[in-house]
Amino acid sequence: MNGPPEDGDPSPQGRTDLAWQRTCVTFAAVSAGVLKIDPPAGLPLIAVTAAVWAVGTRPAAVRPRRRALRFVAATVLLTALLALAVALSAAGLPHTLRS
Numbered sequence: 001m002n003g004p005p006e007d008g009d010p011s012p013q014g015r016t017d018l019a020w021q022r023t024c025v026t027f028a029a030v031s032a033g034v035l036k037i038d039p040p041a042g043l044p045l046i047a048v049t050a051a052v053w054a055v056g057t058r059p060a061a062v063r064p065r066r067r068a069l070r071f072v073a074a075t076v077l078l079t080a081l082l083a084l085a086v087a088l089s090a091a092g093l094p095h096t097l098r099s
Contacts, residue, residue: 020056023072027052030083038086045082048075 027049035042052075055068 024049024053024056027075027079030079034083034086037090041082041086045079048079051075 027045031042031045031049034045052072055071058068
C-alpha cells in the first residue's frame, strides 16, 4: 500500500511540479470566481495567476526556491483577502437591493 503511485512521476521533483500546477489551477479558479462577481477586482487576479504560473513552470534549477515560495505565499494571502472582501461585499448586495 505504501509503494510509489502507479500513475504520474513518483520523484520529488515530479510531486513539486504537480503541486505548482495545482496552485496555478487554484489561482485560476479563484480568479474566475472573483471575476464573475466583481470584474474590477478579478482582472488583477488574472494577472497574478499568470505570474504564479510563470514562476511555477520555470525549471527548478532556475527557480530561486525562497523567492518563489515568498512570492506565492504573499499572493495567496492577498488573493484570499481580496476574495474574502468580494464575498462579504457580494453577500450584502441582496439586502441593500431590497431596501
